[in-house]
Amino acid sequence: MATFEYTARTVEGQQVTGVMQADSEMAVARTLDDRKLYPVRVQKQAVAKPTFGGGKIRMRDVGNMYSQLADLLRAGVPMMRALETLSRSSHHRLLAEAMSGVREDVAAGKTFAEAMAARPTAFHSLHVAMVRAGEQAGFLEDVLTNLAAFIDRQDELQSKVKGALIYPVVLLIVGVLLVGAVLIFLVPKFRSLFANISLPIPTQVLFALSSMLVDHVFLLAGLVVLAVVAIRAVLSSQWGHRMWDVWRLRIPMAGRAMRMVAITRFCRILGTMLANGVPLLQALAISKDAAGCTQLTDCIAKASENVRAGEPLATPLKESRLFPPEIVEMIAVAEESNQMEKVLVQIADTIERRTTRQVDQAVRLIEPLILVFMAAVIGFVAMGLLYPIFTMSQTIGK
16 A cells, blocks of 8 residues: 545535555545545655664654553643653654644644654554544544554564574585685686596586686676666565565465454454444444554454344355365454454454464474575585596596
8 A cells, every 4th residue: 555645625615635555546535525625636655765863763762652642642631742751751753743744733733643644754554544444433442552553562582583593594605605616716627637528417507607606796786776676666665565465375384364453453452443333334344454464454344344244244255265174264253242242353463463473383493494404505516526527536546
């Protein structure tokens, strides 16, 4: 989804400006029409890069801010005063500037979610969608608490993954440098030695790679730079982002983990809204954007239409094949027993625990896989250089 800036007029003719996340300009226009606003100008907002001294706002700091804001609002502190307190007390200068800007926008009449959406370098679009759901349904404090807990768990998992990957990544870098040095400096010296014999396929491959690195190094570097630029350009487009969103769910192990995380967010937000008395159709319309996955968003949108037609929610979720059968079965039973809000939160907790265990297991497999890969590469290089020597020795012996 992209962020759009709009200018519209009310029925009385008063001009209104704001920021909204949507799939297209037509979607923004339809949303404004539902709000009894007449769009005058709608344009896509340019994503700005951080310019405050070249720094970056860490998600850990943003999560702490969400937790503090939830505590202040739950204690009865008005939103404006809470935002002012956070902007003054934040030890991170960039986050303090962002919160000060959010406070100014809220004071000007924007919602908290719209003010966050105007600062994409500080607040993720998924966070904006979840905050918007909390504002519209009246449980902003719960959403902020869930966001803080989610970011904390995500940061803990990332730290665990990074710590586990330090050794294999260093090993991989050293191995690649050694193999590159062998191909550039050592392999060319064997060309004259093997000039008059029939070379096996591994040796031919080594000589071809060595020639490519020695004779066409600038061409290879240019191709790598061109490929990086092309990939960035494709991913920055709406079509490329959607294709990547579809493809990443098909990555072995990692794709399933990302899909389950998206289902967890959807179930938690939907269950929380239903527990706070929000009607199912309205809750589905709000929570679909909180999933953070294009395929899941489309699936939930289709499910909303089926529910509107009188069909159960579990049926379209089962047909999408994105939801595991056991989760669909639990949702179907919850619909029949009218316990959707409780079951959805339980599903979110269960999936979260299982996904964390699966990610831990996957991280533990990375190190031996890299070791096996490096051993195979080194063995291939050794075979390519030593096999012709053994062949020559046998020939000389005969």
